[in-house]
Amino acid sequence: MRRVATAVLPAVALAAALTATPAQAGGARPLGIENCTATACHFDVPPGTYDVTVRLGGETASGTSVTGETRRSLLPETAVPAGEHLTRGFTVNVRTPEGEPTGPDGTPGLDLTLGGSAPALAGIRVTPSRHARRIVLIGDSTVCDQPADPYSGWGQQLPQYLRRGLTVANYADSGESTVTYLADPRLWATVRPLVRPGDLVLIQLAHNDKTTDEATYRSNLETLVGGIRDQGGEPVLVTPIVRRWFNADGTLDNNTALLVNGLGVDLPAVVRSVVAAERVPLIDLTAKTKALVESLGPEGSKAIYLYNEKRDNTHTSVHGATVYAGLVRDALLALDLVPEGVVRVG
Structure with a gap:
């Protein structure tokens, strides 16, 4: 399994340091942090089930939660002490419509939002889930x-x-x-x-x-x-x-x-x-x-x-x-x- 991206940047610097270029579906490499800003990530993937691994933390103490698609709570707020990192994982269902079946289609692909008291994302890896x-x-x-x-x-x-x-x-x-x-x-x-x-x-x-x-x-x-x-x-x-x-x-x-x-x-x-x-x-x-x-x-x-x-x-x-x-x-x-x-x- 490939290592999670480890470019550690304070949350306040992520927006300037990272691009939001959509990740392409079907590529050989895992989709990563290049598809994120300080507050959100977008991955251009088709409907399906995806494993997400996040690496949280940075130079200062942080508290990060993750929601996705139509306001789904995917990861509760996770506290990380200053100078440390924690890795957490979850599996997310991507579908159309992305919320209620009789509602609007929503945004194509996988959208994640970073929240919490002091969000800090150091790395992220998204891959199709084979056995969830x-x-x-x-x-x-x-x-x-x-x-x-x-x-x-x-x-x-x-x-x-x-x-x-x-x-x-x-x-x-x-x-x-x-x-x-x-x-x-x-x-x-x-x-x-x-x-x-x-x-x-x-x-x-x-x-x-x-x-x-x-x-x-x-x-x-x-x-x-x-x-x-x-x-x-x-x-x-x-x-x-x-x-x-x-x-x-x-x-x-x-x-x-x-x-x-x-x-x-x-x-x-x-x-x-x-x-x-x-x-x-x-x-x-x-x-x-x-x-x-x-x-x-x-x-x-x-x-x-x-x-x-x-x-x-x-x-x-x-x-x-x-x-x-x-x-x-x-x-x-x-x-x-x-x-x-x-x-x-x-």
């Missing part, structure tokens, strides 16, 4: 790659918890129910053929099934599970995150908060029933987020959602999505769906 495993996400606006602040889906924050060799392909889409996800040709009909043997496919659809009857909801989940299995993927059903809707006694409302729809269908209960019947793994995010939100209480839980910004008790802030992504990570480990070596836990 994928976590494919099917969901709604609480899961998707949200295009703009202050919104964030938990699927948008999940990549920062994964090391090189495991990546997230987020095909969640705002406003979708099980009915609309199956019906829209840009969604299920497009995503299903992309599922490969060995993929984990996490399904969280419920928030918008407000008028879906129980039989239809159950059948739709069974269709998704069966279609994923037919492709050789491993389906994982995820109960929906709760809404921040409290009773006077500080507990969550049994209907609105816990996703009982307008027809009286307890959607998380149906998910659990399908799990038992189809023998698929379950991430009970309803139970996990209920416990967390109730422990925080009406005031403390405001920061998880967008109550302060939008009076929104359904969609999560970047902070809240990061916390919920951590719950998903923990569940993946507890269920032995991913090995510990490819997951960041600290």
Whole structure:
């Protein structure tokens, strides 16, 4: 394996010292730091899966995070003492559209943004990933790659918890129910053929099934599970995150908060029933987020959602999505769906 580029430059000098010439796809050499400025990197690569290795640090103490494509968190802020360097790696999914499947195409190639308290990139290496495993996400606006602040889906924050060799392909889409996800040709009909043997496919659809009857909801989940299995993927059903809707006694409302729809269908209960019947793994995010939100209480839980910004008790802030992504990570480990070596836990 070729050594990561090691030209160590302070972050403030990178913009003047480096060119932003697009890297060309298909070349023999790894793509490197010549494609970066002080705050961003662009690599002219086709859709696919890429391993990225970054060398962080410099003459002064630094703190660097990396986001990519449509605001995906790929590497949490990493502190490096003055005069030292650390190497970190992650695997990123590049696709078109780069965010929500029904959204705009986005910018071609791979785009990375450097953030943190004092970003310092000393080197970077990008190569096609030959053996990475994928976590494919099917969901709604609480899961998707949200295009703009202050919104964030938990699927948008999940990549920062994964090391090189495991990546997230987020095909969640705002406003979708099980009915609309199956019906829209840009969604299920497009995503299903992309599922490969060995993929984990996490399904969280419920928030918008407000008028879906129980039989239809159950059948739709069974269709998704069966279609994923037919492709050789491993389906994982995820109960929906709760809404921040409290009773006077500080507990969550049994209907609105816990996703009982307008027809009286307890959607998380149906998910659990399908799990038992189809023998698929379950991430009970309803139970996990209920416990967390109730422990925080009406005031403390405001920061998880967008109550302060939008009076929104359904969609999560970047902070809240990061916390919920951590719950998903923990569940993946507890269920032995991913090995510990490819997951960041600290």
